[in-house]
Amino acid sequence: MSDHAVALSATSSNWRDDAAGPSGPKPRHMFSRRNIFLYGTLVVVALYYLLPLYVMVVTSLKGMPEIRLGNIFSPPLEITFEPWVKAWSQACTGLNCDGLSRGFWNSVRITVPSVILSIAIASVNGYALANWRFKGADTFFVILIVGAFIPYQVMIYPIVIILREIGLYGSLTGLVIVHSIFGMPILTLLFRNYFTSMPEELFRAARVDGAGFWGIYLRIMLPMSLPIFVVAIILQVTGIWNDFLFGVVYTRPDTYPMTVQLNNIVNSVQGVKEYNVNMAATILTGLVPLIVYFISGKLFVRGIAAGAVKG
Amino acid sequence: MAANGTSVSIQDLSLNFGAISVLQTLNLDVAEGEFIVLLGPSGCGKSTLLNCIAGLLDISEGRIFIKGKNVTWEEPKDRGIGMVFQSYALYPQMTVEKNLSFGLRVAGIAKDEIAKRIARAAEILQIEPLLQRKPAALSGGQRQRVAIGRALVRDVDVFLFDEPLSNLDAKLRSELRVEIKLLHRKLQNTMIYVTHDQIEAMTLADRIAVMKGGVIQQLDAPQTIYNRPVNRFVAGFLGSPAMNFVEGQLETGTTAVFKTGDLTIPLDRYSFDGTGDKSGPCVFGIRPEHVAFGEAANSMPFATDAAVEIVEPMGSDTLVWTKLGGRIFSFRVEAEKTLRNGDPIRIGFDPARASLFDTPSGNRM
Numbered sequence: 021m022s023d024h025a026v027a028l029s030a031t032s033s034n035w036r037d038d039a040a041g042p043s044g045p046k047p048r049h050m051f052s053r054r055n056i057f058l059y060g061t062l063v064v065v066a067l068y069y070l071l072p073l074y075v076m077v078v079t080s081l082k083g084m085p086e087i088r089l090g091n092i093f094s095p096p097l098e099i100t101f102e103p104w105v106k107a108w109s110q111a112c113t114g115l116n117c118d119g120l121s122r123g124f125w126n127s128v129r130i131t132v133p134s135v136i137l138s139i140a141i142a143s144v145n146g147y148a149l150a151n152w153r154f155k156g157a158d159t160f161f162v163i164l165i166v167g168a169f170i171p172y173q174v175m176i177y178p179i180v181i182i183l184r185e186i187g188l189y190g191s192l193t194g195l196v197i198v199h200s201i202f203g204m205p206i207l208t209l210l211f212r213n214y215f216t217s218m219p220e221e222l223f224r225a226a227r228v229d230g231a232g233f234w235g236i237y238l239r240i241m242l243p244m245s246l247p248i249f250v251v252a253i254i255l256q257v258t259g260i261w262n263d264f265l266f267g268v269v270y271t272r273p274d275t276y277p278m279t280v281q282l283n284n285i286v287n288s289v290q291g292v293k294e295y296n297v298n299m300a301a302t303i304l305t306g307l308v309p310l311i312v313y314f315i316s317g318k319l320f321v322r323g324i325a326a327g328a329v330k331g
Numbered sequence: 332m333a334a335n336g337t338s339v340s341i342q343d344l345s346l347n348f349g350a351i352s353v354l355q356t357l358n359l360d361v362a363e364g365e366f367i368v369l370l371g372p373s374g375c376g377k378s379t380l381l382n383c384i385a386g387l388l389d390i391s392e393g394r395i396f397i398k399g400k401n402v403t404w405e406e407p408k409d410r411g412i413g414m415v416f417q418s419y420a421l422y423p424q425m426t427v428e429k430n431l432s433f434g435l436r437v438a439g440i441a442k443d444e445i446a447k448r449i450a451r452a453a454e455i456l457q458i459e460p461l462l463q464r465k466p467a468a469l470s471g472g473q474r475q476r477v478a479i480g481r482a483l484v485r486d487v488d489v490f491l492f493d494e495p496l497s498n499l500d501a502k503l504r505s506e507l508r509v510e511i512k513l514l515h516r517k518l519q520n521t522m523i524y525v526t527h528d529q530i531e532a533m534t535l536a537d538r539i540a541v542m543k544g545g546v547i548q549q550l551d552a553p554q555t556i557y558n559r560p561v562n563r564f565v566a567g568f569l570g571s572p573a574m575n576f577v578e579g580q581l582e583t584g585t586t587a588v589f590k591t592g593d594l595t596i597p598l599d600r601y602s603f604d605g606t607g608d609k610s611g612p613c614v615f616g617i618r619p620e621h622v623a624f625g626e627a628a629n630s631m632p633f634a635t636d637a638a639v640e641i642v643e644p645m646g647s648d649t650l651v652w653t654k655l656g657g658r659i660f661s662f663r664v665e666a667e668k669t670l671r672n673g674d675p676i677r678i679g680f681d682p683a684r685a686s687l688f689d690t691p692s693g694n695r696m
Contacts, residue, residue: 221416
C-alpha cells in the first residue's frame with residue numbers, strides 16, 4: 021500500500037518536470053483547414069447575397085449613357101444622384117408624374133396606424149390568453165391559429181364586399197383595418213407565448229397586491245416586454261410596408277402605397293426604360309424596412325429568443 | 332379579532348382539475364397568531380391549498396373564512412393576506428421601494444402613509460440601504476427579504492409563505508429561517524408556511540400539517556408528529572436519517588410481543604393507540620437516535636447482537652448501518668466512536684419510544 025503511494029508521487033513529480041508537454045490554453049491556428057472552409061463558404065454566400073444589391077446601388081448612381089455600355093458590374097465613372105431625385109419626385113406612372121413621394125406618404129399613413137392598432141390589440145389578446153384563463157380560451161386560441169393558415173386570396177373578395185358595404189372601400193382606413201386583422205393571429209401567438217414564458221408567480225404577486233386586469237397589464241407586463249414589442253413592430257412595419265396585394269386591391273390610385281407606386285413606375289413603358297431610376301426607386305422603397313432592421317436588430321434577436329420560440 | 336380566536340378556517344374544501352381531485356374535503360382551523368406549516372412531498376397539494384387560501388385558485392367546493400369573514404368568493408386583495416413566493420416574484424423593472432409600495436399605490440393609499448409603512452418594514456427587515464436598488468442588483472437572501480417586506484407593508488392579518496427559502500443556498504436558508512421565526516415572534520401574525528423541508532417545518536411550526544395526496548395526514552405539534560406519527564407515511568417522511576422499519580407479526584397474549592425472524596421484542600412498555608393491539612402483520616419503527624449502543628444497550632428493555640455493515644461519519648455524529656431481523660437498520664453514535672466494517676456490536680432500545688403500524692392500513696397501533 022505505502023509502496024504504491026511512493027510510486028504514485030514519483031510519477032507525479034515526473035509530470036512536473038516534463039516542460040515540453042501541452043500546458044495552458046490550446047493554441048488555435050488561423051489558417052487551419054477548418055477555418056478556410058468555414059470562412060470561405062461564408063464569404064461566397066455573402067457575396068452571392070450582396071451582389072444584386074451592389075448592382076442596384078451602382079446602376080442607380082450611373083447616367084443612362086453609361087448604363088448602355090452594358091457593364092453592369094463596373095462602378096460608375098461619373099457619380100450622379102439625378103436618378104434618385106427623379107425616382108423620388110418626377111418619375112411617371114401611367115397616371116401622374118410626381119414620383120414615389122406620393123406613395124411614400126401613403127405608406128406612412130397606412131403603416132403607422134396599422135402597426136399601432138394591431139400591436140395594441142394583439143398584446144392585450146396575448147396577455148389575456150396567457151394569464152387570464154377564461155372559459156373557452158383554448159378554443160379561441162385554436163381558431164386564431166387556424167386563421168393564420170388561411171390563404172389571403174380566399175378572403176380578398178369577401179373583404180372587398182364588406183368594406184364596400186360599410187363604406188370604407190378604397191380608403192386608407194379600410195386598408196388599416198384589413199392590415200390589423202391579418203396581423204392578429206401571428207401577433208397574438210407571439211405575445212401569448214412571451215407572456216406565458218414570464219413567471220406565473222409575478223402575476224400572482226400582482227394579484228395579491230390588488231392590481232386588476234389593466235393594472236397588471238400596464239404596470240407589470242408592459243414594462244417587462246420591450247423585446248417582444250420590438251419584434252412585433254419589426255414584423256408589422258416590414259410586413260405592412262412591403263405589402264403589395266392588399267394595397268393594390270383595397271386602395272384607389274391616389275391612395276396607392278409606395279410598393280404599388282413603385283410597380284407602376286417600373287412597369288410603365290414610356291420610351292426608354294430608365295434602369296437607373298428604377299433601381300433608385302426600388303432602393304428607396306426598401307429603405308424603410310432596412311433601416312428598421314439596422315436600428316433594432318439586436319433587440320429583435322433577443323425578443324425572438326425570449327418568447328417566440330417557446331411554448 | 333374573531334370571538335373564537337380562529338384566524339383562518341377552511342371548511343370542507345375540495346379542488347378538482349377536471350377529473351383529477353387535488354384536494355379532498357379538507358378541514359383546517361388556524362388559531363390567531365399561530366404558525367402553521369404545511370409539509371409534504373411535491374404534488375401533495377400543499378401549495379395548491381395555499382393558493383386557494385390566497386384566492387389565486389378557484390375552489391370546487393367548500394368555504395374559507397379569514398378572521399371570521401367568509402372570503403370564499405373574495406379577490407386576493409380583499410382577503411387580508413400577504414404572500415411570499417418561492418421565486419420572490421419581485422417586479423424587475425421597479426426599485427425595491429416601488430416593489431414595496433406597489434400594492435399600496437394600487438389601493439390608493441396616501442403618500443405619507445406609504446412612506447411610513449415602508450420605513451417600518453425596511454427597518455424590521457433591515458433593507459433600508461437597498462430601497463433604491465432594482466431586484467437584479469440584490470442577492471437571493473436580500474430579494475426574499477424584500478418579498479417578505481411586500482407582504483409586511485400591506486398590514487395584513489395572515490401571511491402566506493410558499494416555499495420561501497427553497498431557492499436559497501443552505502447557509503442563507505438557515506439564517507433566514509431564524510429571521511422568519513423572529514419576525515413571527517415580533518409581529519404575532521398568523522402565518523401559513525408551505526415547505527417540503529422537514530427541518531424548516533420542525534423548527535418554525537407551532538403545528539405541522541403533514542399532507543399527502545390532497546389529504547392532511549396529521550395535524551399536530553412538531554414533537555408529537557415526530558414522536559407519535561399517526562401512520563407509516565408520516566413516520567417515514569419526517570426525520571433524517573429516516574426511521575427504521577422492521578416488518579413482522581404482532582402477537583397479543585398476556586403481554587404483547589413483536590416477532591420478526593428469530594427476534595422477539597417485548598411491547599409491555601409500548602402504549603397502544605385506540606385501534607389497539609390486535610394480532611396480525613405489522614411494522615415496527617424506531618428512529619436511529621433512539622437506539623442505544625454498547626454498554627448502554629444492555630440497560631435497555633430490548634437488546635441484541637449485530638454486526639457493523641457501513642459507517643457514515645456526519646461530523647457531529649456517525650450513522651451506523653447494520654441488520655436487524657434481516658432488515659437494514661441504522662442508528663446514531665457519537666462521532667468519537669471508531670467502528671470498522673464487520674465489528675460485532677450490541678444494540679438495544681426502549682420499545683416505549685417506538686412506533687407500531689398496522690401493515691395493511693399503515694396506521695399507528
